[in-house]
Amino acid sequence: MFADKDISKFNNIETPFYYYDTDLLQETLQTCAAAAAPYKFHIHYALKANFNAVLLNQIKEIGFGADCVSAGEVRRAVEVGFDNKKIVFAGVGKSDKEINEALDLDIFCFNVESIQELAVLNELAGKKGKIAQVAIRINPNVDAHTHHNITTGLDENKFGINSWDLTECAETLKASPNLKFIGIHFHIGSQITNLDVYKNLCVRVNEFAAWFEDKGFNLKVLNVGGGLGIDYYHPDHQIPDFESYFKIFNEFLTVKPGQEVHFELGRALVGQSASLITRVLYIKNGKKKNFVVLDAGMTELMRPALYQAYHKIENLSKTPNSEPKTSNLVKYDIVGPICESTDCFGKEVEQPESFRGDIFAIRSAGAYGEVMASKYNLRDAIKSVYSYEI
Ligand SMILES: Cc1ncc(COP(=O)(O)O)c(C=O)c1O
Numbered sequence: 543m544f545a546d547k548d549i550s551k552f553n554n555i556e557t558p559f560y561y562y563d564t565d566l567l568q569e570t571l572q573t574c575a576a577a578a579a580p581y582k583f584h585i586h587y588a589l590k591a592n593f594n595a596v597l598l599n600q601i602k603e604i605g606f607g608a609d610c611v612s613a614g615e616v617r618r619a620v621e622v623g624f625d626n627k628k629i630v631f632a633g634v635g636k637s638d639k640e641i642n643e644a645l646d647l648d649i650f651c652f653n654v655e656s657i658q659e660l661a662v663l664n665e666l667a668g669k670k671g672k673i674a675q676v677a678i679r680i681n682p683n684v685d686a687h688t689h690h691n692i693t694t695g696l697d698e699n700k701f702g703i704n705s706w707d708l709t710e711c712a713e714t715l716k717a718s719p720n721l722k723f724i725g726i727h728f729h730i731g732s733q734i735t736n737l738d739v740y741k742n743l744c745v746r747v748n749e750f751a752a753w754f755e756d757k758g759f760n761l762k763v764l765n766v767g768g769g770l771g772i773d774y775y776h777p778d779h780q781i782p783d784f785e786s787y788f789k790i791f792n793e794f795l796t797v798k799p800g801q802e803v804h805f806e807l808g809r810a811l812v813g814q815s816a817s818l819i820t821r822v823l824y825i826k827n828g829k830k831k832n833f834v835v836l837d838a839g840m841t842e843l844m845r846p847a848l849y850q851a852y853h854k855i856e857n858l859s860k861t862p863n864s865e866p867k868t869s870n871l872v873k874y875d876i877v878g879p880i881c882e883s884t885d886c887f888g889k890e891v892e893q894p895e896s897f898r899g900d901i902f903a904i905r906s907a908g909a910y911g912e913v914m915a916s917k918y919n920l921r922d923a924i925k926s927v928y929s930y931e932i
């Protein structure tokens with residue numbers, strides 16, 4: 543992404559900022575769409591990964607739908623121009639106000655996460671004289687083999703309806719005149735890199751689908767969620783292996799005629815297309831440690847502090863296109879300015895000797911980066927810069 547480009551273009555821009563490579567995003571979207579097309583799979587982009595309107599516009603144009611987790615995200619999707627009939631609303635804690643707003647917008651489907659939510663949705667839809675389409679999010683108890691904080695499909699997780707509650711769930715559905723049950727929904731976790739996990743998911747989806755069909759329900763939608771991971775260690779490899787991913791579902795999922803398979807991808811679509819660009823404020827050489835203090839911190843990119851997540855860090859002022867001040871390699875703790883000891887992007891990271899004013903890129907920051915920024919320490923809001931602007 544950067545190796546072949548002149549990074550002097552960043553020199554006159556006030557840091558920190560998110561730099562979005564919209565060409566790379568376009569290539570990623572096209573690759574994904576082409577890989578899904580032979581199977582007629584439907585993709586809904588998970589806005590939670592990044593709700594930046596510029597990116598959303600590109601995603602809408604490619605023809606994907608929107609997977610939203612709040613009324614704010616539903617509103618954003620509508621504002622950007624996603625077809626309401628391609629918007630799904632998930633989430634374990636939808637408020638009445640949010641449900642009402644989504645009902646008014648006649649979205650495609652509510653992914654419902656509890657029996658009580660079914661009852662509330664039935665009541666609220668009834669008050670409006672509407673029939674709400676619903677898919678049931680089932681917790682399949684499948685281990686996603688990812689970081690425990692971003693695993694969502696195990697019995698101990700709060701998400702979805704557990705298998706032992708499905709009989710009651712089916713009875714509730716039959717007794718809910720204002721709901722139209724259209725399918726089943728799963729999402730077992732995020733940043734999944736072991737694709738075999740999805741084979742296990744398919745086995746469970748087939749079992750649950752058969753269970754509902756046995757009870758006389760007709761399933762139009764099998765929604766298998768998202769979770770496909772990206773390679774944080776090699777951000778230059780850039781585009782995830784969508785072909786292998788979709789192939790697994792084609793092979794292992796039982797799809798009946800007339801049924802649609804839906805995916806909710808977030809990170810895999812946008813993750814590699816942004817870097818957090820930041821400048822070195824200070825170098826502190828201690829007895830035990832050397833610190834690079836950047837002008838971006840956990841308030842701009844929270845993932846390392848929250849999950850000890852790895853992001854590749856590059857001193858762009860030392861790339862082949864720039865004048866090297868020195869070629870010495872030094873181990874640094876690369877930290878931000880926030881008053882928290884966890885405000886650290888990487889420990890003992892080997893970098894060329896760095897100086898005040900050097901520009902750093904923290905790579906693979908397009909997903910769960912800008913959207914998870916916080917106001918802590920009353921920092922200025924982070925800005926976005928797009929590749930087509932500079
Ligand atoms: C219900 C649901 N769908 C889709 C996603 C998108 O996940 P990812 O960004 O890992 O593809 C998430 C987040 O993990 C989610 O909770």
Ligand SMILES: N[C@@H](CCCC[NH3+])C(=O)O
Binds near residue numbers: 590692732845909910
């Ligand atoms: N925020 C997480 C992913 C959570 C996905 C939402 N269910 C991350 O940064 O990796």
